[in-house]
Amino acid sequence: MGARNILQVGPVTERFNTRLTQDYQAERLWTQVDREAFLSQHGADVEVLVTSIRFGCDATLLERLPNLRAICNFGVGYDSVDVGAAKQRGIQVSNTPDVLNDCVADLALGLIIDTARRLSEADRFVRRGAWPQGNFPLARRVTGKRVGIVGLGRIGKDVAKRCAGFDMQIRYHNRKPDPHSPYGYEAELTALARWADFLVLTCPGGAQTRHLIDAPVLEALGPQGLLINVARGSVVDEVALVAALQNGTLGGAGLDVFEDEPRVPAALLTLDNVVLLPHIASGTEETRLQMEELVFSNLDAFLADGQVLTAV
Known part of the structure; x- marks a missing residue:
């Protein structure tokens, strides 16, 4: 030594x-x-x-x-x-x-915009030469939508601040309400998912949050809802996520983290309504x-x- x-x-x-x-x-x-x-x-x-x-x-x-x-x-x-x-x-x-809060929050907002406006999918559309055959399908608006934040800690609050700049309605779910937060609190995670257009995960990983986002939560988020995960892959039940995306009970997902990194479920690689990133939320110089x-x-x-x- x-x-x-x-x-x-x-x-x-x-x-x-x-x-x-x-x-x-x-x-x-x-x-x-x-x-x-x-x-x-x-x-x-x-x-x-x-x-x-x-x-x-x-x-x-x-x-x-x-x-x-x-x-x-x-x-x-x-x-x-x-x-x-x-x-x-x-x-x-x-x-x-703290030192990575801004970059993680920036990436969360980027995934919100990318999944809603279908930017990555549109990029692939242009690159494969499909544009001359017809216009790209319509996407969905970001401004004014409803965002539910799971885990309103330091990063979650920075995500909320950015979403407020897009005139978004904001609610959150924690183990207990934050008495200093100006945002609406939802004690039931499924209720938050049912209300939200975007469900953004910024909670800690670990045993207490493992598979917190399960099939009932994804079903509540619904066929127009979008899941954004910049927390930990373990927070989401990936089997349930793949099933929801494949059968159309979930609208789409923007994922920076996965359960078994760097291995990503093969089924996700084939889906156009999913943005996949290699855990780069803090990845700036x-x-x-x-x-x-x-x-x-x-x-x-x-x-x-x-x-x-x-x-x-």
Whole structure:
């Protein structure tokens, strides 16, 4: 192990990886020829683990790191980290909140516009030379429509702010109402879906929200409704989603996340009423740099004072 006993589970960006190795003497778990042998030899030396939503840190890995004191996670989502097990052992866990809110909210609005106005489908229409044979079918208006937001946290509020700029009516569903929110609260998720033209998911992932969007919710959203997911793939029952799209009980979907990334259900690839993105909501140069800097700020704070800055 390096002098500072830091282990990186998997790669982030080349810039981030290089800095972590050069400035912090971190070891790279993903480059080890024999991962198990490495953990057997060095697992007890690791005090800080650096990971991301893609690689996480499950209970099995935690068991191999008996002296771990902190987990610094690259990303606002941390459902791939066993936070419960970590906290039982007194291990601090940090993430990178707020710095990606704007870009995720921007992408959510982009998916609303894309799915309603059928932009990606229209692009394919032009590229395959279909325009000379006839005009592209009509799409649907965005301005003035009704948007239901599932999870009115930081990102959800930024989505609402953007939707308000399009004169959209806004309601939301949380586990409990936000007393400071100016928007209408729906305690029943199916009622929100039945009311909405767009159902936008900005809630956390994890066991509590797994398959929160199931067949009854999709049916309530209806054949004119559009589902937008910039949260986590696990929030949606993908089998039910595919069925609803195929049988026409759901109007369409804009998806940036999937249950088994990077694998996308083959059936979705054949549907024109679905926009598919490779989990790029935070994927801008500016935001990713801010996320990297926040990971290093958490790491520096822990190494200096024994406390991370943005604990989950």
